[in-house]
Amino acid sequence: MAFKVGSSTAVAVGIDYYWARKIAFDTASLQNKGDGDGWGWNISASHLNGPWSFGASFRSHAEADISGSTTAGGLTFGGTRTTLDIPWRAQIGVRYQVNPELAVEADVTRTGWSSFDILRISHNHPGVPINPIVSENHWKDVNAYRLGATYQLTSDTELRFGYSFDKGAMPDAYFSARTADADRNLFSIGIGRQLGDGLAIEAGYMYVKFKDRSLRSTTLPTTDPNGTLAYNGNYKTTVHLFGAGLSKRF
Template structure:
């Protein structure tokens, strides 16, 4: 996530290298968000904030716990198969990331009495990984004597632990509040001549409300912004460049990673006992992710401030449930997620673009309190034919320059699997 230098001003090439390694992760919501936090969410394209019926809605709006009987536990996993490619002056290149990635989806709800519930969600709301082979971006390749700072691997894994409490104000209205505890489990940014890795923690809060009257329901959920303190190491992979003073020596460094706020509003209507439709609007506060500030541990000075200048972004989500049989529910969803990343600071680390999400899923009641769910989502990124009018200069910033010109394309397959058990006696 970060890189360090004792005196970056005296090493312009290093300053450009550091800027090229600044975080630019991307996932399958806007920016570097992974909004799929339950199997029901996979099948319904994350349109669940106003859903009082399905257990998979609780991670999206904990106030929904008040409309469920008893206590229950759900355990599942999100499997992600991403594919990224780019065509540059050196030809067509595919990302060499992991074929499939896995993230946890765990939710527990405990009914304390007639009015109070307690819950805990564990999921991975941000992250993912891409890798580019050396030679993908020829303008950054440098020479044999002085290798360039080509971005090669970007890996970010963030787990969220979200304890909440819910209070039923009335039979129609419930409210919730809780904490968002983020663990940056792994943060790695590598180039052809350096390697960076670190981890850290941060926290925020969340608030929610759900109103249900007859076939109509409306929900709101807010997650605050948060700052995760990331500490780690910087390693120079070219010792001769360290001796020549082009690269700093290996050492430790730190930065504050800004996690955006998220606001989700939704309305849901049950047209028949079998058919319900929900529409959600989500706003992601990516404008808080305005800069990367790297602090060197050798003398405690700020050795880099890099601008991101991302914009707040919207997502528009439509979800549908159909009760096929008493015990079997079908789910469908579509979402359009905007990118917060403009051309001015576009990054090849993991290029971002607007995307379309198509979901389908099923939930089946096995009886005796057991329930199984499966969901599939296809994510189609809009092609981004990036051409910059800003020339790259040796030692300068790479993001937003013609050094990373190319035709970027991406898509992903997501699979959610989950099993849950209710405990009506609790």
């Protein structure tokens, strides 16, 4: 819900629902699967001052309770449980309308990845003793920096350009190949076009280049391979994202 405060300022509050449709966290001998959900909240504000626009938002930490099953030795047992931590996120941004066609924007986002600390998967299978799985992650809170621009090509067509730098949250001491996180650069282009009668189409493309990462640990793995020589190697990742949408205003 959004509320106008004065002629140039608005605040909004909302509720977030998270649905983890599928969680897969396997080990060398166990296959764990599950799903679950959780709730959070958000608050934001915006202010207009001539060609300048200012905004800030905060999205709370949330926990999704996951339940599922474990497969071991060809047999599947229910009663597997864990809690998935979803980090908080704070963002501030500013936009400047250079002229009627061109606008530029910059923002900074801080994500509380330190809540992704220790993942513990318990197995409550009567008569089937399976030790809990404990994965130590100890991720760090990190910043992301974003620049964007829009250009009104015609009265009906807007071009969009963006660049972001996202800092990796995973330290070498707890590196895991399950996600292989790293610093990354993101480049995006997009277009929006009004079709008339309240209809509009949107399309965009983003290219994500992760910084190459190498792990050369000398730590022997125990029950938790994170940060150990079990994950030694070179990691390279690139991602291509495409999106399209159709909207209708009434």
